Amino acid sequence: MLTIQNLTKHYKGSEKGITNLNLQLDAGDIYGFIGHNGAGKTTTLKCVAGIHAFDAGEIYIDGLSVRKDAMACKRQIAYIPDNPDLYEYMTGIQYLNFIADIFGVSASDREERIRTHAKEFEISASLGDLISAYSHGMKQKLAIISALVHKPRLLILDEPFVGLDPKASVVLKNTMHKLCEEGGAIFFSTHVLDVAEKLCNKVAIIKNGKLVASGRMEEIVAEGETLESTFLEVAEDDRAD
DSSP states (O other): OEEEEEEEEEOTTOSOEEEEEEEEEOTTOEEEEEOOTTSSHHHHHHHHTTSSOOSEEEEEETTEETTTOHHHHHHHEEEEOSSOOOOTTSBHHHHHHHHHHHTTOOHHHHHHHHHHHHHHTTOGGGTTSBGGGOOHHHHHHHHHHHHHTTOOSEEEEESTTTTOOHHHHHHHHHHHHHHHHTTOEEEEEOSOHHHHHHHOSEEEEEETTEEEEEEEHHHHSOTTOOHHHHHHHHHHHHHHO
């Protein structure tokens, strides 16, 4: 599904970036990506989504190169940043139809998907309102629905639970599980480690642009430990180095 090989990306005039990062996501994976602020999580996600060019390495989505087959890869994915920029002069439904048009989603498919997800996230009554009138949480819900309208194979999320109320968080978790049950995969960053531990079957920890741990949750988190304690232990080890 997603293969990251020796990914390296550095910013000019800054030490921040990522170095020789390797990850493998398979169909059905919910892969959590955790680390301190500035560790390289968002940079990695943006490289996978085709937003950032990278210095070295390769990224493949369903065997297609993000470098060489950018448009084909973009048709397979959806990316939601931590603070989505939406077209605020549009209404919610206009924005969803705009996204559906970009991906060539049929009228019948988009109508059914928008209706289903809008009902689940409880924003059906607000779809006719201008996005500029939406709260942060409503904008987050709209961004999630727009990402689902073309049924992506790979969903890439940066801090997806920020701004969501508890009920919407449950709906998102259920939606993530359903996408994976249907053969998709999810790669997402989060600071909410207890959620990641319960939701993910795999996890990766990044520190200072380098991967320090990755694999199945039960391999990373020892019996009797938590993801939080494991993460803090890795952080202490890193400072000791």
